[in-house]
Amino acid sequence: MSLIKVKDLYKIYQMGNTEVRALDGVSVTIEKNEYVSIMGPSGSGKSTLMNLLGCLDTPTSGEFFMDGINVATMGDDELAHIRNKKIGFVFQTFNLLPKSTSLRNVELPLIYNGEIKAHERRDMAIKALTRVNLGDRVSHKPNELSGGQRQRVAVARALVNNPAIILADEPTGNLDSKTGEEIMVLFDELHKQGNTIILVTHEEHIAAHASRVVRLLDGKIAVDEATNRGKP
Amino acid sequence: MKSFFWENLRIALSELWSHKTRSILTGTGIVIGIIAVSLMSTLINGVDGLFEESMKFLGRGNLYIEKWPWFGDEDWWTLRNRPRIELDMADEIKERSEYAMVVAAERGRSANLSYKDLSAENIYIHGVTSNYPEVSTVDVEFGRFFTESEDRTGAQVVLLGSEVAKTLFPQGNPVDKMIFAGSKRFRVIGVLAEMGKFMGAFSNDTQVIIPLATFNKIFHGPWGRRSITVKVPEHLVEEAKEELRGVVRVLRGLKPEEKDNFAINQQNAFRQTYQGIKLAIGGTGMIITALSLLVGGIGIANIMFVSVKERTREIGVRKALGATRSQIQGQFLIEAMVITASGGLVGLIISTVISMAISKFLFPATMSFGVAFMAIALSAAVGLFAGLAPARKGAKLDPIEALRYE
Incomplete structure (x- = not known):
């Protein structure tokens, strides 16, 4: 069974009298432990696809199965549960809670899980922070950390609930190239450890870390091929 | 959750x-x-x-026949010109009323008291009939209340309110001591238990009680409060009030078209x-x-x-x-x-x-x-x-x- 199975996905917005087809019949399948980048110029529909894959939005029509579950027709709260259990987000702007420590930020998905006891949450969060080499920064607040460290806290937060996919939207966009490269090395490692990673980016050298690249144009998939890295 | x-x-x-x-x-x-x-x-x-x-000071089953109503908006001059309450009506009322269980009469005014070189000024002198304890909450702490015969003969005996006793007798027992009210000598026969204030303002402990007949003998003139207290069964207060009104009207010889020239007050009015x-x-x-x-x-x-x-x-x-x-x-x-x-x-x-x-x-x-x-x-x-x-x-x-x- 494929991890993600998308078939004939449409997302159509009504802007006044004109109809905008943000996604115009997209079909894609992603297997477990794949490392995929999604590329495309702005307006190509890559953000829309990312929002749909991240279960932040529902399609106008089409099929979308994640881990065998049909998420295309789910309501708000069901989607929230899917996001909580299956998806780990990494955003361009980190999106950490500024007043909370690294530990609290990383604990957040576990809190909304609702079934994990406080001391377990703490242990799991510390473990995730250790995996991104921030075991010594648990009680720092975001403003006491560098950009790279902040993004690593965000990665730890994405990892902590053992999601089916890690969805990273321009994860290096707010970092200098050296720090960005460090973050990409971290993603490579996570991939090696068995995680499924979807990268949304417009930078070729970032996309090159993945083993497969999906290029969007005008709401359609233009290219879906293995990268050099992914070629046998 | x-x-x-x-x-x-x-x-x-x-x-x-x-x-x-x-x-x-x-x-x-x-x-x-x-x-x-x-x-x-x-x-x-x-x-x-x-x-x-x-409200405890005013028994639930008490009706007070007085010149002035406690509340109301009747014309002040009309009220002012009413005749004062004839306290000797008490016996007649007791005889004529079916509801009346006890009928007590009282008068009051203030005067200065003294014992040796101690004095208490502006003390409320309360002249009451010997059945007064039955219609009020007064309680004798030391000594005794006066008897009916002491009341009839106008004996010069007095019971002191607790505050008055403290003022005139800071130490020692006041009972059997002689005090002066104006120029008259009174023998203290008892001290009242502390009662507290009425509505937080008027102290009931700064009064002294003497027999009504004694009061009448000493203090002449129209001044001061006069009241006849009629104790009736609590659950029949309203009926008793009507009856009492009739009785007093007859006693005063009021014609049917004439208005009441007295008031019958009760706790309810306060309430x-x-x-x-x-x-x-x-x-x-x-x-x-x-x-x-x-x-x-x-x-x-x-x-x-x-x-x-x-x-x-x-x-x-x-x-x-x-x-x-x-x-x-x-x-x-x-x-x-x-x-x-x-x-x-x-x-x-x-x-x-x-x-x-x-x-x-x-x-x-x-x-x-x-x-x-x-x-x-x-x-x-x-x-x-x-x-x-x-x-x-x-x-x-x-x-x-x-x-x-x-």
């Missing part, structure tokens, strides 16, 4: 802590509202207690007047209180809308990480309720202190557990109502737009 409550409480506390000034200012509205509501209830309870305490005043004060208080809580609640709602707006991005992050609508809604509701409940608590503490001060200096007014509970529940409820709209607004945000919000 329990874990979300603690989580939300934690978020609320840290959020409020990071906006201390704003939280305090917002909470102040509630503090004022809660002070108003709890103080108002406490004061009304206190006055109620005081009233009931005072009705008091209830009216209490309702007016309580009603006004309720409106003021409701308004202040409403204003406080609007302040909370306003600040919560600001808070939701400011934290749009945070809401987006929380939603992306799996927070449901009800969890977000709960977070903001609890935040609003924490502000109002803490405001309520502070208000409660302040009004407890104020009511302690009132108790000490004015009259007994203690904050009851019920009032305290109501104040806290009310303030939490204000938070709930004020927080509802902002919390719903936050909960309904679209995560994608919220994440993009700058």
Whole structure:
């Protein structure tokens, strides 16, 4: 069974009298432990696809199965549960809670899980922070950390609930190239450890870390091929 | 769900802590509202207690035949010109009335008392019949009350109110000592037990009691209070009052078309007047209180809308990480309720202190557990109502737009 199975996905917005087809019949399948980048110029529909894959939005029509579950027709709260259990987000702007420590930020998905006891949450969060080499920064607040460290806290937060996919939207966009490269090395490692990673980016050298690249144009998939890295 | 409550409480506390000034200012509205509501209830309870305490002095089954009505809006001159109450009517009333169980008569005026070089000025001299203890709450602590024959013969004996006894006899037993009322010598035969004040103002302990006949013998002239107290069965007070009215009219020889030229007073008159005043004060208080809580609640709602707006991005992050609508809604509701409940608590503490001060200096007014509970529940409820709209607004945000919000 494929991890993600998308078939004939449409997302159509009504802007006044004109109809905008943000996604115009997209079909894609992603297997477990794949490392995929999604590329495309702005307006190509890559953000829309990312929002749909991240279960932040529902399609106008089409099929979308994640881990065998049909998420295309789910309501708000069901989607929230899917996001909580299956998806780990990494955003361009980190999106950490500024007043909370690294530990609290990383604990957040576990809190909304609702079934994990406080001391377990703490242990799991510390473990995730250790995996991104921030075991010594648990009680720092975001403003006491560098950009790279902040993004690593965000990665730890994405990892902590053992999601089916890690969805990273321009994860290096707010970092200098050296720090960005460090973050990409971290993603490579996570991939090696068995995680499924979807990268949304417009930078070729970032996309090159993945083993497969999906290029969007005008709401359609233009290219879906293995990268050099992914070629046998 | 329990874990979300603690989580939300934690978020609320840290959020409020990071906006201390704003939280305090917002909470102040509630503090004022809660002070108003709890103080108002406490004061009304206190006055109620005081009233009931005072009502004991006026037996429920007592009817007082007097010149002046206790309450009412009759013309002052008409009342002024009424004949004074003839106290010797008492025997006739006792004979004619079927309801009357005891009929006592009394007069009163003030005079100065002295014992050796000690004196007590402006003491209320109460001339009463020997059956007076049956229609009042006077209680003899030392010595005895006077007898019927002492009353009939006009014996110069006196019972001292507890305050008077303390003033004239700071040490030692007053019984059998001779005191002066003006130029007349009286033998002290008893001391009354302490009775307290009527309505918190008129002390019943600064009076002395002498036989009515003695009073009549010594004090001439029209001045002073005159009253005939008729004790009737409590449950028949209204019927007895009608009967008594007839009896007095006959005794006074009033023609059918003539109006009553006397008043029959009873505890009920106090009660009705008091209830009216209490309702007016309580009603006004309720409106003021409701308004202040409403204003406080609007302040909370306003600040919560600001808070939701400011934290749009945070809401987006929380939603992306799996927070449901009800969890977000709960977070903001609890935040609003924490502000109002803490405001309520502070208000409660302040009004407890104020009511302690009132108790000490004015009259007994203690904050009851019920009032305290109501104040806290009310303030939490204000938070709930004020927080509802902002919390719903936050909960309904679209995560994608919220994440993009700058």
